[in-house]
Amino acid sequence: MNPRFFVDSSAIERQGGGGFVAEIAGDEAHHALRVLRIAPGDEVVVLDDSGLEYHGRVREVASRDKPPRFWVQGETIEPAAGEPPFRVCLVQALPKGDKMDLVVQKGTEVGITHFAPALSERVVVEYDPRKAEARRARWQRIAQEAAKQGGRGRRPQVAAIRPVLQCLVDLKDELILVLWEQAETPIKKVLREENRQGIGGVALVVGPEGGFSAREVEAMEALGARAVSLGPRILRTETAGPVAAAIVLYEWEGG
Amino acid sequence: MNPRFFVDSSAIERQGGGGFVAEIAGDEAHHALRVLRIAPGDEVVVLDDSGLEYHGRVREVASRDKPPRFWVQGETIEPAAGEPPFRVCLVQALPKGDKMDLVVQKGTEVGITHFAPALSERVVVEYDPRKAEARRARWQRIAQEAAKQGGRGRRPQVAAIRPVLQCLVDLKDELILVLWEQAETPIKKVLREENRQGIGGVALVVGPEGGFSAREVEAMEALGARAVSLGPRILRTETAGPVAAAIVLYEWEGG
Structure with a gap:
């Protein structure tokens, strides 16, 4: 798979004749030039979260610019293959330690499109509110990296940490399980x-290590949610979301 | 869920009237007494890999014995609920670093019954043969711990590291994907x-980070394997096996 880079759509300029030129700068360019050692002529894919993939070659590299940047030129613009045809949102009550990192990485691989980190009765981790945004930004970076490696066409969005019922209220027309x-x-x-x-x-x-209380589940059901079982075995909190998302996409995506 | 302990079947003695007494010793007892602080009267489940669950209460504790041990007595013996009705084997080409730990833990949660760590063309890790058995024993311990937490009725078996084609030859009547x-x-x-x-x-x-070569896949197909796709996204090597096992069990287990 050719290297993939996410940019703002403003960084891609459509040209007459169906081609495009894209400028990659910032962290993405830094990583590309220093770690991947991208060079002129390399085939790459540029993505702008629009659901399209821009296939081209590196035309020019300015590795001494601060920050470094490079330009990609190409003619092939096509729908991104790795995107689910519907939203797949994971409302995950915060697990202990750094397990949310794993949830976001694995969840992005299997196809989750939105992550909503949530607080619930039995959540035991406490984030200093001043650090909550830094956490969110960290998960967003993990999602972006996993999206590139997994051939995704869009970066999953990681929302701010909210109470679990608020997450449900903020959903649109999702089937809530x-x-x-x-x-x-x-x-x-x-x-x-x-x-x-x-x-x-x-x-x-998905609840935290201690699960949801019956009262919480009732409140979610009152908001239209349906309580379901994943089967006869008990999955850890960090395993349940990605596995359930894989099953939903297995059942409903494609043929 | 009550704490669960695996023992050899020789440690369980059936009694007249349908009851049983089980002795838990060794590492399992050490962990139970020192970490879980198991005490007389506690409800626990004893498992012996037979596919049965023995439900009882702690009758007596000998925490000063070396090694420490305790005894469980009960009347309820029933089929273990958390076991798949057919074998689910994961032949996993060795991934880098300690990722095989994650494969065994998550794979056990979703229901894999046999792990076969394998060598293939593009495997890059090298184990000193003298350390291979220590590795296997480590994965077996991880499987046991995950089996207890996940409500499994049997411990998955972790085989010795073998070449991938040998793993396939050693299978019985499995559908090989x-x-x-x-x-x-x-x-x-x-x-x-x-x-x-x-x-x-x-x-x-499942192949290593670099995947299987077309030649390897051909050789596996000659042994009856079928090459299949998990969908439009690319899963990392450590994600593919547990996700595929979850999908197989979703499709084929139960109703």
Whole structure:
């Protein structure tokens, strides 16, 4: 797979005849030139979160500019293949330690489009509110890196940390599935009975290490969520979201 | 979930009237007494890899014995709920660093029953043969710990490191699926067309970071394997096996 770079759409200029020129600068350029040792003539893919892929070659490198930058020129612009045809949102109650890093990396690989880090009754980690934005930015960087390596066409969005019920209220027309070990309805039953055509997306809601309380699940159900089981085994909190997303996409994406 | 302990079946003694007494010793007892602070009266589950669960209470604790041990007595013996109804084997070409630890932990959570760490053309890690058994024992410990936490009824078995083709030759009557990013057949097509009733199990074969060569895939196909795609995104080597196993079990386990 050719190296992939995300830029703002303003960095891509369409040219007459269907071609484009893109400027890659900042951290992306730094990494490309210092670590990947990108050089003129290399084939690369530029992405701007529009759902399109711009295939071209490196035309010129300015590695001594501060910050360094380079330009890509090409003719092939096509839909990005690695994007799910509907939103896949993971509302993840904050797990301990640095496990959210793993959730974001693996979740991006399998195809999650939105991450909503959440607070719930049994969340035990506490972030200093002043550090919450730094955490979010870290997860956003992990998502971007995983999106590049996984052939994604858009960068998943990582939202600010909010209470779990607020995350649900802020959803649009997603089918909301709470993964709850005490639920009796298998996720398979819901996925096979729902009409995916009428659904704008799926939101998967995962509790922290201690799970959700019955009261929390009731409150989520009152907001339209359905509690489902992932099967007879118990997955750790950091495993449940990416696995459930992979299953939703297995069932509903493509043929 | 009550704490779960794996023992050799010789450590469980059936009693008249349908009850049992089990002795837990060694590392399991050490961990139970020192970390979990198990005490007389606590409800626990004892497992012996037979596919049965023994539910009972701690009767007596000998924490000053060297090694420490304790005894569990109970009446309820029932089939272990967390075991797949067929073998799920992961043939994993060795990934870099300690990623195999993650593969074994996450794979055990989702339900893999056998791990076969493998060598292939593009494997870059090299284990000193004298350390290979220590590695295997480490993965076996990780599998045991994950099996306890995940509610599994049996400990997955971790085989010795072997060449990937040898792993395939040593399989019994498994449906062999090579997860290959260049394959055109979606895994969904194969899972929905195959008759799972006639299959003793599924073996999933995953390449290292650099993937399998076309030549390797051909050799595996000559041994009866089918190359399949996991979808439009590219999963890292350590993600592919657990995700594919979760999908196989989603499709074929239960209703």
